[in-house]
Amino acid sequence: MSVIETSGLGKQYRDIWALRDCTMAIPAGRIVALVGPNGAGKTTLLHLTVGLARATTGSVTVLGGAPAGSLWALERIAFVAQDVPLYGYLSVAEMLDLAANMNRRFDRRRSESRLSELGIALGHKVGKLSGGQRAQLALTIAFSRHPDLLVLDEPLSGLDPLARHDFMASLMIAVAEDGLSVVFSSHVISELERVADYLVLLSGGRVQVMGEISELVAGHATLSGPPVDAGRIAERFAVVQSQRAGRQAQLLVRTGNGQGALPEGWDSAEVTLEELVLAYLREPSACALPGPALVGLPSPKGTTA
Amino acid sequence: MRTQSIPARPGALPRYPIPWRPMARVTWLQQRGSLITAAVLFAGCALLIIVSGLGAYAKLSPCLASGRGSCDLNSLHAQTTELTFVTIALLVIPVLAGMFIGAPLLAREIESGSFRFAWTQGTGRTRWVVTKMVLLGGAGAAAAGVLGLLADWYAGPFEATGLASHWLAGQFNVTVLTLPAWTLCSLAAGAFVGLFIGRVVAAMAATAAFAGGLLALDLMRLHDRFLGIAPGVTQSSPSGTGLGALNTFAWPGGIPGPLGSWLVNGWYTGPDGQRLSSAAVSSLVTKLDTSKSPVALGDPAKWLTLRHDAYWISYQAADRFWYFQAAEAAILLAVTMMFAIGIVKLVNRRA
């Protein structure tokens, strides 16, 4: 079951393609991190998913085939846009009232108890809340809708470190309690590993890397050794990034299901998610995409360059 | 991995009833400020009309009761000035409604980005905008209708004494049919402009310009042309009245035309039935004015007939008034619907 499935999805604004040839299926029950540099098309992709934008080419369906933006999908997907739009002139309680009236499913009691846990007074004007409190309020409203999918566009941008931690903690609690799927975008990649289980890397409007984080990390390695053998290594593995420093070459390779024996003098080290993402970002022609999903067969380790 | 069961999407679309009551609450929460101000203004206007009206009835009923001709029109200057003031105040209401309720309605959402919240809730953007428009439009039309009724009541004695006429441009546009129609048109225009421009202040200015401009255009140019459509024609007696409402009270000499009708045009014809040239008309009128014969003084129409000339008028009969009211209201409502459809289309296309 895919929470988001796209096929040849593209979005053009004036004469710029913000997103192009995007074909993917994001599985349900995951916390998905959508990463990429600014302008990579993350917001565009998320907006297409929640019906705020209409595709120029291709299609996007959600929650197992429903058209994005349809009333059926709107009821089951909760979205928090960048800069957390809320109605500043309303009080927190009125904001909840509004949300309760704009959604058939809204857990008012849950939202109120969560807000009191966070120390956000119901009588406070929304416009007077701090950035972190606004983000918490928007998140609380979102998960009080009991959605099947929660979509967040750069929820941590503009928040101080404590607010960021608290926000993520709230999000994790919501996932722990409700078991919902989450897709959130971020251009910060450190500390993603502890919250996300699935990664989608967008670069230049295209999907470059996609997969379970544990598999991606296990399927890559940094091999270091004498540069003279670098060519042989490159024949055996798909090299994502190579660096040479004097007497040592470092290659970040995709090892797939196993690396086998390495030539003399070569070491293998684990790759962190951050190193992996940075390497792919620096090498736009490389990509790591899952092969066609065939039940019972392992995904092939070849490149689909 | 966490297992999550996502219910299969139903084959046939379930029915989604339009959420009138929840959206009424939403609309109230969001428009509270301007709605309360509007209510205060409404109450103020109503009070103004009632007070002026009571005064007018008091001042004018003696001369109504005692018969024609006993009204000293000069002494009623204060009342007619009040009527003008109230009419102008009522004419401004649709423009204000468009500016302060219509324009910010959608512009504020676009400008602040809150539409990204509103359009991703379960209600969906189409139901959201349609219910808001219907609720606010309905309230606005109802309030304007009440004010229009009050205005009609207020103008009664002025009509009867010939001091004013509901055919005149100002009063014509603040009746129980036309005032709500203008209000709806202005609200819809404001909302459309607000959605299109996406900025509150610019939208307010553009709406004021549009609504005010259309109203001014109608009052000054279109209204007379509108009333000139398919008039009745009849031979009549030249009374020296210009174009404008015909009434029985102010012209002791006789009825230049049917009671309570609107004089569109008047012209002379000669023995051959053709219209007289303006030179011939002025010499004819001079002769009539300077003639001392009893016929000329008592029955100008007969004086003309004796000379094989005639005076004709084109007019709109009194009972046509409400047809014209309905026609103008229908035109304004058609424009309103155009804007409303435009709003729904634009809301759906904004992606």
Next chain:
Amino acid sequence: MTVDKPSAERGSADSGHTVSPINFRIDPRSGVPIYLQLVNQVNHALRLGHLRQGDQLPRVRDVVGSLSINPNTVVKAYREIERAGYAVGRPGQGTFIVATPRVTPAEKLNGLRRSLVRGWLSDAIAAGLDHDEITALFTAALRDSEIAIGSSEPGGTAQRDGQGEAVA
């Protein structure tokens, strides 16, 4: 890796649920997978006696709320502990300790120490490694073995003896 014991009374009620005797901490840069760090902290607590039979492991919701980590990671850790036989998950209530490892007897420890000194350590010293190299090599090997244990068969599947305590 330390395990904190909260100052709250063991088992005292807090808004309707029992407080777990331990809190978790994680080191995101240690290279050890987070779920394994949690497993190790539980094992550590069991050995030190901070966790006893009948104690509840921290609720997933609470761990996730304080550490800001993926709930799946906590679930994975708890499943490991369940598989090792030390705990049991009760749906709707939480995960509870049902068995504790027996403290390793002194002769066993002495025997292991002797074999280490006479075997591997004497080989390493003979190969010319100094103190730091030995420590580094040993730490790396220990980590390798922990990871291997974590990803294959759970080490030490507990078997209960007659007194309800697991035999390590």
